[in-house]
Amino acid sequence: MADVDVRLVNVTKKFGDQTAVDGITLDVSDGEFFTLLGPSGCGKTTTLRMIGGFEQPTSGLIELKGEDVTFLPAHQRDVNTVFQSYALFPHLTIFENVAFGLRRSGIKGGEVTRRVGEALELVQLVGFEQRYPAQLSGGQAQRVALARALVNRPAVLLLDEPLGALDLKLRKQMGIELKRIQREVGITFIYVTHDQEEAMTMSDRIAVMNKGRYEQLAGPETLYERPATRFVAGFVGASNLLEGRIGSEGDQWTVTLPSGSTIRAPKSLGDIGATGAIGVRPEKLSLLEPGQESKGNALEGVVVDTSYLGVITQYVVEGAGGLRLLVSEQNVDRTTRNDTWRPGERVTLTWRPEHGFVVGDAVGA
Amino acid sequence: MSGRLGGLINAILSRALAVYASLALMYLLLPIVTIAIFSFNDPVGRSNYAWAGFTFDNWLTLFRDPTLVKAVGTSLRIALVSTLIATTIGTLMAMALVRYRFRFRKAIDLFVFLPLATPEIVLGASLLTLFVTLQIPLGEVTLILAHVMFNVSYVVVTMKARLSGFDMRLEEAAADLGATPWQTFWRVTFPLILPGIGASAILAFGLSLDDFVITRFNAGQVQTFPVYVYLKVQKGIPPQVNAFATLFFMATVTLVALGALLQRRRATLKQ
Ligand SMILES: Nc1ncnc2c1ncn2[C@@H]1O[C@H](COP(=O)(O)OP(=O)(O)OP(=O)(O)O)[C@@H](O)[C@H]1O
Ligand SMILES: [Mg+2]
Numbered sequence: 001m002a003d004v005d006v007r008l009v010n011v012t013k014k015f016g017d018q019t020a021v022d023g024i025t026l027d028v029s030d031g032e033f034f035t036l037l038g039p040s041g042c043g044k045t046t047t048l049r050m051i052g053g054f055e056q057p058t059s060g061l062i063e064l065k066g067e068d069v070t071f072l073p074a075h076q077r078d079v080n081t082v083f084q085s086y087a088l089f090p091h092l093t094i095f096e097n098v099a100f101g102l103r104r105s106g107i108k109g110g111e112v113t114r115r116v117g118e119a120l121e122l123v124q125l126v127g128f129e130q131r132y133p134a135q136l137s138g139g140q141a142q143r144v145a146l147a148r149a150l151v152n153r154p155a156v157l158l159l160d161e162p163l164g165a166l167d168l169k170l171r172k173q174m175g176i177e178l179k180r181i182q183r184e185v186g187i188t189f190i191y192v193t194h195d196q197e198e199a200m201t202m203s204d205r206i207a208v209m210n211k212g213r214y215e216q217l218a219g220p221e222t223l224y225e226r227p228a229t230r231f232v233a234g235f236v237g238a239s240n241l242l243e244g245r246i247g248s249e250g251d252q253w254t255v256t257l258p259s260g261s262t263i264r265a266p267k268s269l270g271d272i273g274a275t276g277a278i279g280v281r282p283e284k285l286s287l288l289e290p291g292q293e294s295k296g297n298a299l300e301g302v303v304v305d306t307s308y309l310g311v312i313t314q315y316v317v318e319g320a321g322g323l324r325l326l327v328s329e330q331n332v333d334r335t336t337r338n339d340t341w342r343p344g345e346r347v348t349l350t351w352r353p354e355h356g357f358v359v360g361d362a363v364g365a
Numbered sequence: 366m367s368g369r370l371g372g373l374i375n376a377i378l379s380r381a382l383a384v385y386a387s388l389a390l391m392y393l394l395l396p397i398v399t400i401a402i403f404s405f406n407d408p409v410g411r412s413n414y415a416w417a418g419f420t421f422d423n424w425l426t427l428f429r430d431p432t433l434v435k436a437v438g439t440s441l442r443i444a445l446v447s448t449l450i451a452t453t454i455g456t457l458m459a460m461a462l463v464r465y466r467f468r469f470r471k472a473i474d475l476f477v478f479l480p481l482a483t484p485e486i487v488l489g490a491s492l493l494t495l496f497v498t499l500q501i502p503l504g505e506v507t508l509i510l511a512h513v514m515f516n517v518s519y520v521v522v523t524m525k526a527r528l529s530g531f532d533m534r535l536e537e538a539a540a541d542l543g544a545t546p547w548q549t550f551w552r553v554t555f556p557l558i559l560p561g562i563g564a565s566a567i568l569a570f571g572l573s574l575d576d577f578v579i580t581r582f583n584a585g586q587v588q589t590f591p592v593y594v595y596l597k598v599q600k601g602i603p604p605q606v607n608a609f610a611t612l613f614f615m616a617t618v619t620l621v622a623l624g625a626l627l628q629r630r631r632a633t634l635k636q
Contacts, residue, residue, distance in 0.1 A: 054537050
């Protein structure tokens, strides 16, 4: 078990009577790539700012490497931040921007030059030393911000949507680069984003936040395969939730839909609670001609929409009682879109019970 | 057809704009140019109002009247000291007003604005009353106090506008990188607001050098340049005054141009 680098105990932050962060408790291990993922306004930035020392918790405790830093000012914390807006110093050259932290800690002369050089090499910006921030592209500015933070070799690096200002292609590219750099330097990263794809590709663990607290804290695979709440199921990837009367049959949960059909999921997938539901990801569903042998769970329906997306074809199938399900099929055997199911065709939707997931009662409700 | 007509209208309009702009500029520059021209006048008698012939004499005898030289010296000294004090206090006040929420902030905001809106003659008279009541002898000290008072307002108003555009994240970034609040101010905040401070200082300096009404009330026996000129009106203003005025103007233009040049060079460096 790796050492704990950052520990939050019951951290709450109120602005006036509005609660931005609502009693968060979590541990981040040494060298981990940890992500706070959630929609706008859920309290990600506020959480990060409290770890960085720019905001003080209303209550709770923050520890860095076992030391209580709850009320330690920012400039005394062994933590560096990459701001969403980069916040590069416009009046200083790239070299001086990166050297800023080193100079503050009393490092001088050749050592500064050497370490700034190393940092710029890491982010592949050698040769930009004498430029000013206004002479950089968005991606370059982002990398300077990263170098400026990393050069100090902090225990923890905080990143607040550092890729938010970049276009999609550059964002993916920089995401891969970030992950590479993190592996190379071995520093703990706490990363904030509202982009679930970004979070999934980079993180070791993700806390999915909603309304000031997190609903699930797990690795990307678990979040996708076993989302614990409706919110997580909807925020991380697409999913179909099947709501109805909850029951229990041996080692299986049952949900009886309003249409009368009953579907099942093994209890080993999680606790359904009193108000939960069974869910299934679109790619776990298969479409069959009506009457073909099913895989355990089966629902009848009519295709109402077909979208050919290259890698997959996506269907919307409407079942009895207006239930709508999203289905995606890989385009393995098909060469033209003529082979897809057409709107209006009757189909049987089927999936194996163990390929579904179980969401429990909502957190904090 | 209509395209050509449009082009013609555009041409006329842009010509008209140029004419208008030169007229406006002339309107602004004419009095100053007149002053400069009359510094080369060789006046008949004492008054320097009618052109009588060209000479360099006034410039060569710039320092002939010791009272004038002393007045110029006094004016410069008062302007320098009051500018330094007002710019420092005003900048700090503007920072406090822009950044922090505290009791009476709104009230202070209003009070700072008052000296700009109050007629100068009222300010001058009430300051005199104050000094007399407090039994502070009139002289350079009271003048500096008075100039600081109205200059602080100008500095605060200018600096507040500048500071509201300042990105506070830059200070957070500095703290994040280990800079103490003191280091953050001198390494990040100050260099970035320096152009604004420079502009405020030039403004304050000019206002102080130029002030007559408030100065006249609170000067006691001290003569500043404007007071000297005023007292000479009856007997005739010596043409050396024009020479000094021209010098002041040139100095200001040089300063402003230098500032603009520096900013431009910085900007091109960064582009
Ligand atoms: N300084 C502040 N004063 C008052 N309310 C604030 C302040 N900062 C944040 N909030 C509120 O706290 C809540 C959480 O804000 P926060 O910035 O942490 O959200 P976020 O998850 O980072 O959102 P986004 O993805 O939009 O950046 C929001 O409702 C916001 O309005
Ligand atoms: Mg945010």
